[in-house]
Structure formats: structure tokens, C-alpha cells
Amino acid sequence: MKKLESVNYKGFIWPVIIGLILWFMTPIKPAAVPVAGWHMFALFVATIIACITRPLPIGGVSIIAFALTVLTKTVPMEKAIVGFGNASIWMIAMAFFIARGFIKTGLGRRIALNFVKAFGKRTLGLAYSLIGVDLILAPATPSNTARAGGVLYPIIESLSQSFGSDPKKGTERKIGSFLIFAEYHGDMITAAMFMTAMAANPLVQTLAKSNGVNITWVGWFLAALVPGIISLIIVPWLIYKMYPPEIKETPNAKQWAEDELSKMGAMTLPEKLMAVIFVIALVLWIVGSFIGIDATLAAFIALGLLLFCGVLSWQDVLHETGAWNTLTWFSVLVMMAGQLTTLGFIPWLSKTVGNSLHGMNWILVLVILIIAYFYSHYLFASSTAHVTAMYSAFLAVAISAHVPPMLAALMLGFFGNLMASTTHYASGPAPVLFGSGYVPQSKWWSLNLVLGIFYLVVWIGIGSLWMKVIGMW
Structure with a gap:
């Protein structure tokens, strides 16, 4: 007698609960975030939680997420399917x-x-x-x-x-x-x-130049x-x-x-x-x-x-x-992350962070901006997409808060790479190496959490001092 495949149905509980709570918070969402942008945020958060609770392998989770994204009319099929052509x-x-x-x-x-x-x-x-x-x-x-x-x-x-x-x-x-x-x-x-x-690094150079910084x-x-x-x-x-x-x-x-x-x-x-x-x-x-x-x-x-x-x-x-497994799940996550920007959630987040830092000491502003930039990468499945969405906004905020322009431009540029020390979908190499099966997801996240703190301390602390010594700010 044939049996059904094993499914960890308990693993769906938290993704569904949190996703529905966020979805039904739409009436009290920030006014600057479009309804579709908020719905995309709810779906994305639920998907990431499901990647952690693992009711299905990540490929199965991504297929359900893709179907829900289109079924709820958050993203039309012709735009959603584009992720598979990345x-x-x-x-x-x-x-x-x-x-x-x-x-x-x-x-x-x-x-x-x-x-x-x-x-x-x-x-x-x-x-x-x-x-x-x-x-x-x-x-x-x-x-x-x-x-x-x-x-x-x-x-x-x-x-x-x-x-x-x-x-x-x-x-x-x-x-x-x-x-x-x-x-x-x-x-x-x-x-x-x-x-x-x-x-994304040459993109950083281009975006910095538009803000008056020549790297x-x-x-x-x-x-x-x-x-x-x-x-x-x-x-x-x-x-x-x-x-x-x-x-x-x-x-x-x-x-x-x-x-x-x-x-x-x-x-x-x-x-x-x-x-x-x-x-x-x-x-x-x-x-x-x-x-x-x-x-x-x-x-x-x-x-x-x-x-x-x-x-x-x-x-x-x-x-x-x-x-083929990686191609499936990574395509869906990249599509969802990209739609967070297209539908207005990420632009709102960038602007909100900038406004909340007005009037602070520039050193504190730089540290807060980099930490926010670094940890917001949990919302992204691509370093290039993250840089495209947030680099210019964060650099503009830093310069307006009197952070030395070259210091701000380069620090944000460095962390456009180092923020890959977050998830197993953080950048191109992540799904290749994670997909090999040698490192379980729990270890990937927990080790990265520790090493992420190391990068923040070394690159902001020692890196800033070194740039001062060589006269870059």
C-alpha cells in the first residue's frame, strides 16, 4: 500500500499565525507603505519563518509561497515568474x-x-x-x-x-x-x-558618485x-x-x-x-x-x-x-525580496530609519546606519538587490548627519558584502555552499550571528581608525 509523504504540519503553525497577524494589520500599517507592499512583507516574513521551522524542504516552502503571492494578487503571475529568469x-x-x-x-x-x-x-x-x-x-x-x-x-x-x-x-x-x-x-x-x-561593488561606486563621493x-x-x-x-x-x-x-x-x-x-x-x-x-x-x-x-x-x-x-x-532545488527556492526568495522594494516597503523602511537619526552625533549615526543596513539583509536574497534598494538612501542620511562622506560611502560599500554573514540565502555563494548539505541551517544561522558581530566590530572599529591613519577622512 502506498503511503503519503511525510510533512511536518506543526512547522506551518508559526508561519501561518505570524503571516496572518501581519496581513490583518493592514488597516494600521504605515500610511507611506502601499497595501500590496505590506501584504508582500507579511508573505515574505511568513516564508522566512517557514524556512526556519521547515514544515517542508525549502523548495516546497518556496513553491507554496510563490502560489500564495500570486493567488492573493499581491504580485501578478507575469511579474512573479520573472524571478526564475534571474x-x-x-x-x-x-x-x-x-x-x-x-x-x-x-x-x-x-x-x-x-x-x-x-x-x-x-x-x-x-x-x-x-x-x-x-x-x-x-x-x-x-x-x-x-x-x-x-x-x-x-x-x-x-x-x-x-x-x-x-x-x-x-x-x-x-x-x-x-x-x-x-x-x-x-x-x-x-x-x-x-x-x-x-x-554590486561597481554599483556602489556609481551610487556614491551621485552623492558626490568619488571612490x-x-x-x-x-x-x-x-x-x-x-x-x-x-x-x-x-x-x-x-x-x-x-x-x-x-x-x-x-x-x-x-x-x-x-x-x-x-x-x-x-x-x-x-x-x-x-x-x-x-x-x-x-x-x-x-x-x-x-x-x-x-x-x-x-x-x-x-x-x-x-x-x-x-x-x-x-x-x-x-x-534544480536551489534554482527553485532561490528564484522565489529573490522575487519576493525584489517585490518588497518595487511595492514600496523597503523605500519606506529606508526613509523611516533616516528620519529617526536626525540630530544625533555622526559617529553614532554611522554605527546605527551600518547595523540597520547589516541586519536588514535578513529581508534580502541578494546583496546586489539590497545595495540597489538601500545604499543611496543610507549614504544620503549619513552625509546629511555630517558623517565624513568617504568613510560613510566605503563602510556601506564594505558591508554590502559583509552583510552576507546572515542567512543561507544572503548572496550568490550562499545557496551554492549551503545547498551542498555540509552545514545545517541552524548552524549556518547561529555561526553567522557570532561572526556578524565580529565583522561589525573589526570593520567599523579598526577599519575606521585605519582609514583615519591613511588620511581618507
Whole structure:
């Protein structure tokens, strides 16, 4: 006899209650917020709570949220469905497929073994070496999703599986959980350090210029250098202490790696093709912004070549369930977050925060603005969308409160990246790395809560002092 699938119906209780309370508060909503904007806020909050209580997997929750958003006429179907055409989300899906090529051909394992051979004495050293690769690529790769998802994720996954660390087998804590989460934060920090390391950073430069602040590439880098280096050194160590891997030392790793490489023999044709296509993708990601090929198109080109050369089959693509799952839920959340701005809720929130800070000491204003900017990211599924919605408003408020313009512009610019230390849907790399299954949602949120405070202290405190020392304000 066939049985129904298991559903955690109790998990629906709080999302429904809170969603309905907010929905029926419409008559007493702020006058500046349109009815549709308030309804979207109620639906979004209920959806986020459901992502926490998990009555269904996040993909199932997102489908119900999508249906309710259209059914209540909060957003018409033709606008709601647009979320599934978001280029950044397809970039995330492509990263999963490229990772499958590394695994299927064995190239990922070969690279992983060479990493173990060179840096394998300690797990913490492996994390630093992987983040070092991210740091080297960051200045010339204006997509943190491309770096974390397309370049480093497949290496980390292969490396983890080489040590028998696999979430499907319940062994993710051996080494994979730590490496995945350390890379997520390493990628976030490197994105904050260079004006060309994340898609929203050039947007920050444009928005700052419209407010009379001219940010240069060198100026951004110099201002971020000290807090960035401190973060790159301390954050992996903090994660190591808070979320330690089971495998901490591998004293025989070099010999083991050499033996495993000998068993693998010379590189096969599929491995060579995978390596060449990977290099093509990497080059396109690095120079794409100069030749008119964005990161998503580069990823599509890479997947097309993998299929054309026979490295992957279409069945491989269809069976990559993590990619299709992520594509579904992230598309819905990005659509809902975008509609919060379009329907007027986020503009109202930005204006309200600005008015409440009038007349305060500028240092206090800057701290309050950054904290509000940082934690409001729980409402966003995209750093670029958040920057687009709130950066100009917050910068204008800061300047009007006599915060030094360059200090305000750069601090808000840095935190346009660092605010990804919030949720598992916070930015492009988040669903790639979270979607791998190595780090449970509860740990992702709780560890980020602690590390978010670290970023606020280091980047506002030390970062501001450093900028003063080098004469930027």
C-alpha cells in the first residue's frame, strides 16, 4: 500500500499565525507603505519563518509561497515568474553542473590530492590555502559566486569526499562542514576587499558618485586592506574553534596523497578536457566584464562545452538535484525580496530609519546606519538587490548627519558584502555552499550571528581608525 509523504504540519503553525497577524494589520500599517507592499512583507516574513521551522524542504516552502503571492494578487503571475529568469540564480545552478564535471572525471579528486600533498598537515592550513586561492582571484573576478561556486566549491567537495566526508553518509563533520563554511566567509571577505570582486561593488561606486563621493579602485583596496587581512586571519580560526572538524591533523597526508595519485595514474582525456574547459570558464569570468561576457553566460558556455565534448551527459545535468532545488527556492526568495522594494516597503523602511537619526552625533549615526543596513539583509536574497534598494538612501542620511562622506560611502560599500554573514540565502555563494548539505541551517544561522558581530566590530572599529591613519577622512 502506498503511503503519503511525510510533512511536518506543526512547522506551518508559526508561519501561518505570524503571516496572518501581519496581513490583518493592514488597516494600521504605515500610511507611506502601499497595501500590496505590506501584504508582500507579511508573505515574505511568513516564508522566512517557514524556512526556519521547515514544515517542508525549502523548495516546497518556496513553491507554496510563490502560489500564495500570486493567488492573493499581491504580485501578478507575469511579474512573479520573472524571478526564475534571474541571471545570478542560473549562475548558481551552472556552478553545480560544473562541479559535477570535476567529480565525474576525477579531476576534482586529483586537484584535491595535490592540495593535500602541499598543505595537508592540518585541516586549518587547508582552509587558509583555499581562501588564498579566492584572494588571488578576487581582484579580477567580479563575481563572488563564480569564485566560490564555480572555482572552489568543486575542489572542496572533492577534497572532502577524499577524506570520506559526505553529508549523504552523515560524515559531513569530518572535514567538509568546516571547509565549506570557512570558504563562504573567506569569499565574503575578499569580495569586500576589492572594488572589482563582487557585482554590486561597481554599483556602489556609481551610487556614491551621485552623492558626490568619488571612490577609486586603489582607495577601496587601501581602506579595506587592514580589516580585510585581520578578518582573513582570524575568521577561519574562529570557525575552526566554534565548528571544529573531526579530522584536525593528517600527519601522513603527503605520502597518502602521493600513493593515491599513483593509483590514479596519468591524466585521462576527460580530465584534460575538464581542465581546459575549466580554464576557459575561469578566463571568461576574469576578463568577461571587459569583453562583454557576464559570469552567467561564461558558465553556460562552460556547460555547453562539457556537453559538446562528452565530459557530461544530459542525464548528469538532470540528476544534479541540488542545482534544480536551489534554482527553485532561490528564484522565489529573490522575487519576493525584489517585490518588497518595487511595492514600496523597503523605500519606506529606508526613509523611516533616516528620519529617526536626525540630530544625533555622526559617529553614532554611522554605527546605527551600518547595523540597520547589516541586519536588514535578513529581508534580502541578494546583496546586489539590497545595495540597489538601500545604499543611496543610507549614504544620503549619513552625509546629511555630517558623517565624513568617504568613510560613510566605503563602510556601506564594505558591508554590502559583509552583510552576507546572515542567512543561507544572503548572496550568490550562499545557496551554492549551503545547498551542498555540509552545514545545517541552524548552524549556518547561529555561526553567522557570532561572526556578524565580529565583522561589525573589526570593520567599523579598526577599519575606521585605519582609514583615519591613511588620511581618507
